[in-house]
Amino acid sequence: MTGDLFSPQCPTRTLLDRIGTKWMSMAVKVLAETGELRFTDLRRRMPGVSQKMLSVTLQNLVADGLAARRVEDTVPPRVHYRLTELGESLEVPLAALREWAEANVAEIVQARGRST
Amino acid sequence: MTGDLFSPQCPTRTLLDRIGTKWMSMAVKVLAETGELRFTDLRRRMPGVSQKMLSVTLQNLVADGLAARRVEDTVPPRVHYRLTELGESLEVPLAALREWAEANVAEIVQARGRST
DNA sequence: TGACCTGGTCACCTTTGGTTACCGAGGGAG
DNA sequence: CTCCCTCGGTAACCAAAGGTGACCAGGTCA
Numbered sequence: 512m513t514g515d516l517f518s519p520q521c522p523t524r525t526l527l528d529r530i531g532t533k534w535m536s537m538a539v540k541v542l543a544e545t546g547e548l549r550f551t552d553l554r555r556r557m558p559g560v561s562q563k564m565l566s567v568t569l570q571n572l573v574a575d576g577l578a579a580r581r582v583e584d585t586v587p588p589r590v591h592y593r594l595t596e597l598g599e600s601l602e603v604p605l606a607a608l609r610e611w612a613e614a615n616v617a618e619i620v621q622a623r624g625r626s627t
Numbered sequence: 628m629t630g631d632l633f634s635p636q637c638p639t640r641t642l643l644d645r646i647g648t649k650w651m652s653m654a655v656k657v658l659a660e661t662g663e664l665r666f667t668d669l670r671r672r673m674p675g676v677s678q679k680m681l682s683v684t685l686q687n688l689v690a691d692g693l694a695a696r697r698v699e700d701t702v703p704p705r706v707h708y709r710l711t712e713l714g715e716s717l718e719v720p721l722a723a724l725r726e727w728a729e730a731n732v733a734e735i736v737q738a739r740g741r742s743t
Numbered sequence: 744t745g746a747c748c749t750g751g752t753c754a755c756c757t758t759t760g761g762t763t764a765c766c767g768a769g770g771g772a773g
Numbered sequence: 774c775t776c777c778c779t780c781g782g783t784a785a786c787c788a789a790a791g792g793t794g795a796c797c798a799g800g801t802c803a
Contacts, residue, residue, distance in 0.1 A: 522736050523728045524653075530728070531647025533791075537640075550750055561792055566751060576738025586800045587749035597734060604727045607720040612639045612646070618713060620638050622692030649760080666781055677761060682782060702769045703780040 529575070534560055534568040536605050539594065542578065543602040547593040577601060645691070650676055650684040652721050655710065658694065659718040663709040693717060 541556045554565050572578035577598035583589040657672045670681050688694035693714035699705040
């Protein structure tokens with residue numbers, strides 16, 4: 512039922528809201544490109560993200576079943592993240608959106624310039 | 628240059644942030660489905676949106692060159708919005724993302740349930 | 744002893760999203 | 774003539790999300 516998409520209660524809508532989150536798509540991209548990564552490495556590859564926002568983002572990914580968390584029981588503990596199959600399947604439409612953005616960003620920046 | 632995507636200044640990133648905005652994708656969908664719509668009709672088709680958020684969203688769409696605004700000089704004035712070609716091209720990857728969400732929402736809701 | 748490392752969390756502040764009230768000019772009901 | 778309705782939008786205000794810096798545990802290395 513596509514019509515439900517318009518209901519505020521529609522879970523698809525809440526899902527899209529979460530995917531649209533600032534760091535979500537970036538984390539998915541990085542994980543899709545690199546496979547399994549540790550928290551700190553992940554952070555290094557996502558310039559501008561704070562520890563808190565990265566951990567919140569990762570918690571959301573894990574809660575949604577898009578990523579898996581694995582703790583190595585060393586001291587200090589090392590925490591690894593990787594995409595699940597579901598997460599990898601999300602990367603496909605997400606990549607399409609990124610490609611669209613890269614292809615059209617020039618035109619849009621131009622449009623913004625005109626409107627200011 | 629894809630590498631730039633990781634720079635906080637990367638315009639593609641700011642573009643994706645804006646596309647990810649709560650009402651943006653919904654407005655694009657509605658406009659893509661219906662063609663030209665007036666402000667109030669648009670609002671009726673987007674349950675939950677407030678006047679302010681709709682007008683902000685539309686201003687952004689217009690500023691980015693994704694939608695066009697046409698004012699009919701009656702009293703009260705009627706304002707029509709429609710997607711530009713650019714906006715219609717965005718609908719393609721956006722629809723793909725929606726389809727992914729609809730296809731996988733059940734699995735994700737389930738995952739959320741497990742983690743609570 | 745004490746500085747360091749990792750993956751967080753906590754308290755706090757700032758920016759955004761969202762709600763409600765209101766406007767302005769003409770038309771129609773009374 | 775008066776009063777309220779229409780329509781698209783703005784202004785003032787409040788709640789929620791995003792973001793920052795400090796701090797923690799607890800074993801290791803000097």
